[in-house]
Amino acid sequence: MTVEPVLPLDVTTLGDLFELAAVRHPAGRVGDAFDEETLSFQELAGDQRDVAGNLLAAGVAPGALVAVLVASAVDLVRATGGIAVAGAVMVPLAVPVTSGGAHLARLRHVVAASGARYAVVSDQLAATVAAVLPGVETMPLAALLRPAGTYRSPAVDPDDLAVVQFTSGSTSAPQGVTLTHRNVLAGLRALHHGTGLTEADVVCHWLPLSHDMGLFSTLAAVGAGADVRTTSPQAFIKRPTEWLRRFCELGATLSVSPNFGYKYLIDTVPAETVGEYDLSAVRGLLNGAEPIDAELAASFARHFAPSGLTPHAMTPCYGLAEATLAVTIAEVEAPMTVDWVDREVLTGAGQAIPADPGAAAARGVVSCGAPVPGIEVRVTEGGRPLGERAVGSIEIRGEAVTRGYYGESTPHVQDDGWCPTGDLGYVADGSLHVTGRSKEMLIVGGRNHYPQDVEAAVREVEGLHQGRAVAVVLPAEPGRGRPERIAVLAEVGHPAPSVGSTVSGIRGAAAQQLDGTGVDVVLLRRGALLRTTSGKFQRLHMRHRLLEGTLDGVVVHVPVDEPVPAVHGG
């Protein structure tokens, strides 16, 4: 165990973090993996002083929320310290992928809910953001990086807010996780402990910094004095082999990604070319933020063995914005543990009873490891803590854990500090195992999507009876090659419209909301959507009957793995 923390305890704010990095690791560097140009930690500290001075000069008061819409990860890091030194609160937001209505609506919705009156934006986005967000003062980053001269920076207390991280769809109420400087620094120290991150590491990832996993992984690297190279998710997806080549050239030792990123590399790097890559410097590949595939670690290790990859690089972890980031991290460079349990008892009685891995009813649940230092984990049902191997709601507590959502009227976090995560799981041998979610949500490509947003998006599709549609999340059916996905159940009008064009219309409208992802479409006769006596749609009941095959009034069910009927010759 390390005696001295990588990040000294007298570092109590994000501003301190960048100043310390500049003094201790002046030559440490942050950059885009595809760019030759990088910034030293010394330059970052200079940027933070200028950004802070210019924000204060623009009238940003301590405690003010500042939305950040910055496309480049490096630019976002440059803005982060400045906002902290000015005593303001960073609200990182995903830059819209397209100018499509769904993306801009989501942006407007979240900014309105946050009440942010200032926005730091990439220079090339300034005009557009100003048009989309009237009433918000838009500040291009270039202007904030101009020399600020001398100014008096406000005192920043460790218990002041540092970051508000919003998670939201476009119709549901946005939830902003509030994090103080104390929370964030505890979270970064937990990452240092959990991964053994030091200045000797090179961290390379392609996560967006508008998301907690990308943001805090990057800040943890800076705080430890490790070089960090980022890439936009789009560049990674478009050019996976070039990215991996750069990853090798940079001598990356640590990376972090949701499960799909690793699976994507297996799919896109042909086996016969793996020997051309040198992954021998890698210590750990953190895998979190979405369900972890029990088979993946072995197939990844097998696929990339010719590159010199250490066999136990894959490191499962569990985290969420409410904990700054990390809750549990499995031991780095140790074999991944899979707990084989009886699937029926797990879903039925909520007990994880060990089963023979070969048994048909066995389900492999990946161990996400023990809690990181400073975080406590418990599993409860109805507020009552459960023992080992009992499935319940995962709750967390600790210095890195949020005190609540921004502006909420009913407290989310209990008085004694326990914060519900919305995830379900159990503890076995001191390790956390995540089995599902208590809220309906779909994760595609690392992004959360909510069925309600899809519902709203398809209402205007021609052929629907009075826009009546509901959306539910369907589980994966590995045997049929179907991923976890959203299904839209819609009543068709009279006279009956063309099935092909209605299904096509629903798929197209849903795809706008889901960045192109397909959905199952179930067309129903008029009146076939089930309602409660008070007139509310019975989503979960319909979902259950659909899966059982007992839903009445089905005209047609076109699953996501089938083409739209009669639209083309196939």
Added chain:
Amino acid sequence: MDNDDAMGTDPFSGLTDLAGTTTTVVGGSRRDEDEVTATVRQIVADVLRIPADTISPDSALTDLPYVESIKLLRIAGKLERTFGIEIENEALFRKGTMQDLAREILAARER
């Protein structure tokens, strides 16, 4: 290094013509268009792992099976490399057919 990651560092270029139209001027002949359409169909088929002959020129991307955001970007990456162009996210995520994509590519090559 090739420079087809321009969209990666600035994937939001489409935002600037918010108020503008997305009409593209078609360059090249009908034959060019058919050839490009055939290549587009092949690339889409490869990424979605479905037979190319199940995709017709007027199939919309979102009508096809197994479509998801990651695969659309993968398709864009391959098209960009094949044709040496940049594709705006707009063209990819809007409900367009194989033929629409081919026209987009021809227009981009003209630029």
